[in-house]
Amino acid sequence: MAKVLVLYYSSYGHIEAMAQAVAEGARAVPGVTADVKRVPELVPEEVARNSHYKMDQAAPVATVNELTEYDAIIIGTPTRYGNMASQMKNFLDQTGGLWARGAFNGKVGSCFTSTASLHGGQESTILATNNVLYHLGMVIVGLPYSYAPLQDVTKVQGGTPYGASTVAGGDGSLKPTPDDLGAAHFQGEHVARIAAKLAA
Numbered sequence: 001m002a003k004v005l006v007l008y009y010s011s012y013g014h015i016e017a018m019a020q021a022v023a024e025g026a027r028a029v030p031g032v033t034a035d036v037k038r039v040p041e042l043v044p045e046e047v048a049r050n051s052h053y054k055m056d057q058a059a060p061v062a063t064v065n066e067l068t069e070y071d072a073i074i075i076g077t078p079t080r081y082g083n084m085a086s087q088m089k090n091f092l093d094q095t096g097g098l099w100a101r102g103a104f105n106g107k108v109g110s111c112f113t114s115t116a117s118l119h120g121g122q123e124s125t126i127l128a129t130n131n132v133l134y135h136l137g138m139v140i141v142g143l144p145y146s147y148a149p150l151q152d153v154t155k156v157q158g159g160t161p162y163g164a165s166t167v168a169g170g171d172g173s174l175k176p177t178p179d180d181l182g183a184a185h186f187q188g189e190h191v192a193r194i195a196a197k198l199a200a
């Protein structure tokens with residue numbers, strides 16, 4: 001029995017959609033449960049509304065202390081200048097007390113992301129987010145090339161060996177493609193299988 005948390009931040013819904021696909025992948029592994037939770041919004045509500053943020057996100061807001069209940073944590077964050085969103089960083093920066101007692105040592109960590117543009121920093125965002133997971137003592141898991149669409153260069157879509165990703169477009173009008181959602185599902189299942197083995 002392994003417990004997986006998909007922990008995400010999303011302004012416009014792309015990462016929210018990817019998070020659900022990641023969780024469905026994790027749940028495909030027998031004996032694994034997966035929760036989807038988001039980190040608190042830090043932008044004032046007026047700013048969020050004026051910026052047309054997606055305000056109707058059903059996922060409950062996570063608390064820092066509950067992170068220790070999970071065997072694997074899969075983090076989803078849109079890129080902000082090639083790095084994770086400050087909402088996610090703020091949340092992770094509250095793990096100091098848990099870090100100090102090694103509460104994450106040996107847990108599985110993995111990341112997925114979205115960008116506006118094709119080369120807007122998907123890999124750098126995932127790798128920068130992974131830095132935090134290394135410090136927390138987690139076992140980092142990516143997205144293997146056995147997910148065949150990672151090799152597809154015929155259309156606009158995400159997909160990196162570091163983690164699933166999607167391209168939102170400059171105006172956010174693109175949606176995660178079936179292959180993007182497939183990558184998210186594959187990553188969730190891959191992480192869950194490893195977490196289940198480590199938890200056995």
Ligand SMILES: Cc1cc2nc3c(=O)[nH]c(=O)nc-3n(C[C@H](O)[C@H](O)[C@H](O)COP(=O)(O)O)c2cc1C
Nearest residue numbers: 010011012013014015078081082114115116117120
């Ligand atoms: C302050 C800020 C910085 C951003 N930086 C980048 C960037 O470096 N590269 C990029 O492609 N998109 C960038 N974006 C676009 C977001 O990554 C994009 O809106 C996001 O991936 C959509 O995901 P979401 O719908 O889950 O919020 C930025 C957006 C904001 C607001």
